[in-house]
Amino acid sequence: MAKFTDLQSYSDNLASGYKPLPFRFMPLNSTKYVLTNMAGEFIVTDRESLATFSEGRLSHNSSLYDELKSKHFLIDSDSDVALDLLALKVRTKLSPLANFTGLHIFVVTLRCEHSCPYCQVSRANDNRTDFDMTEDTASRALDLVFQSPSPAIKIEFQGGESLLNLDIIEFIINEAKRRNEVERRDLAFVFATNLAVLDERALEIARQHGVFISTSLDGPQDLHNKNRPRPGGDSYERTITGINRARAIVGRDHVSALMTTTAASLDRSRDIIDEYIRQGFRGIFLRALSPYGFALKTKFYQSYNHERWLNFYFEGLDYIIELNKSGFNFSEQYASMILRKMLTPFQPGYVDLMSPSGIGIGAVVYNYDGDVYASDEARMLAEMNDKTFKLGNVHEDDYEDIFLGDSLLDPIEKSFAPSTPMCSWCAFEPWCGSDPVFHHATQGDCVGKKPYSAFCGRNMAIFKGLVERMNDDPETRRIFEDWANG
Known part of the structure; x- marks a missing residue:
């Protein structure tokens, strides 16, 4: 050594x-x-x-x-x-490590009226209320939330389709704000929703409490509806209507969208980016599939390898760079987070780019049944009957048991890249992160063999691609500096 x-x-x-x-x-x-x-x-x-x-x-x-x-x-x-x-x-x-957990994800229901084949979670029919979080479970989860030392607390509501259990969402918001009168944290809320069941009550709750809204938009109408089917075949139409209604109530900056790349997306990077521009977004996260849940059962994860996704990614990135050179400000959000690590003294706070790993530290998940998981991906892995990264249960364990137990501290210790084989001598280590859940899911080991890791293959190619583009073209570097400091 x-x-x-x-x-x-x-x-x-x-x-x-x-x-x-x-x-x-x-x-x-x-x-x-x-x-x-x-x-x-x-x-x-x-x-x-x-x-x-x-x-x-x-x-x-x-x-x-x-x-x-x-x-x-x-x-x-x-x-x-x-x-x-x-x-x-x-x-x-x-320095962000000292703040510990800032993002707390509440899975308020598994019910969903979509049937997306790449979904990473086993959904329940929208009439199965036995898969809803209860007030007792929510209250016990909030006990843990406010034991976090982080001065900023973000509570994100996920599903299934989170808005199908709007009663518990409203309860959690009101109870969190009541407790925060004493705690005095910087408190924020997020609806993660497909917007298909968005109604006036949900919009009023969002307006009243300044809730951020995060949705899914996979591209133009035909691609989105293919990737995200629902009864009536109108997922795209409902999403766009919901985006516009939400913007009118909570403001444009409070509404964001996320896409997932499927095999059908690979030849359509420009179409997808153009759709985001048409809908008034100022950036896009070109995101690959993850190896969890239905994405594996339906063979969607195996539908392309990371080399094909990299071709898609760089085609989209270069198109976005050209848009910026022509005077239209638009960013690729994953590159922006990496560039923040490359070009500034600061961290983006994105779990996958944290070392040691951001599981438990950057985010934690409270499932509808009270089970606590180290990350959203850890919950998805549990849906495949692998509960390696289950940290405990809000009804059975206290804060120390959950956040200081071996289930969390062991993978965090092993994920510290400067002491990990191959990472420790990699020039890109200062920019990279660690994903023990991904490596456990794909290789059966939370450290993983790096030459066989799609996580490493993707990130190393992106790091090189960003440096080459900055080194070859001063104008591209200027654009990237704007993204890093945006």
Whole structure:
């Protein structure tokens, strides 16, 4: 196991030249290498310059020297604060860990009137109220919510179709706000809904409490209705009507949409993006399928591999870049989160890009029956009779049992990328995250064998693609900087 050189050795060697600080590197393409440091700063250079720098022969007069010094890849006798600045940047990157769990997902019902073949959850018919969360379960879950040290609490209502149990949603909102009169947290609520059953009562609750609304939009009418069937075949029409009604009540910025890529989507990246633009959205998350629930049972997850999805992704990304160059501001949201890690000292807070893993730390799920899961994906895995990531039950376990138990702490410890095999020497480690639930589901091990990991394959390709586009085109870099700071 490689170890960092002790602090004194850096000081002893400065009088005669410079000392490289800890960094990693890997080929970007056939001619360039990318170097990263512990804080996620990066530099692109050629092989010869990399060798010259690492061997201590780089001239103080070169522009590369100045760039390496300014980004904390080296220290010399001119500066005695570089190590402190590097430590400050690393500390800033890791600071969200102190807040622990900010997103609390309440699965208020499994009932749903859609029958999406890629659904990751076993749905119940919309008349099966035995799959609804009760007030007792909700109250016990709220006890756990407000024991989180996070100053900001977001409660998201999911299903099934969450709005089919509007009574419990209203109860949870009112009870959470009552408790928050004492707690004084930054409290927010989200309806995750397909909008098909959106009614005036739900809209009034959203208006009264400033609720955010998150829905699904897979693309143009034919594609959306194919991916998301419901009785009457009018899922798209109901979604668009619901988006417009919700915007009129809670405001445009309170309504967002998420797409899922199916095999039918792969040749239609531009059509999907154009649909989002037609509906007035300012960005899109080009999201791959996940290996859980019905998506496996119906063979939807196996319908394409991650290489085919990457072709879809980069075709869409390049189209979005061209739109921005033509003066139309529109972002790809997954790239934006990665770029925030690449280009700023801050973290996006997205669970899949957290190291150690964001399960339990970034988000936690309270199922309708009181079972507590480390993430939404962990709940989906449980629907496949694998409860590896079940943390406990609100009726049986207290906060310490659930959040300090081995079911959560063991995978979090193993998911810390700087100490994980292959991740620990990967140049992209500062930008990446860890997904123990995905690797357990696909490989039977929460660390996983990285050369066989679709999670790693997708992310590494995206990291390289983003760096190459920034390195090749200053205008693209400017666009990406806007996304990172947006």
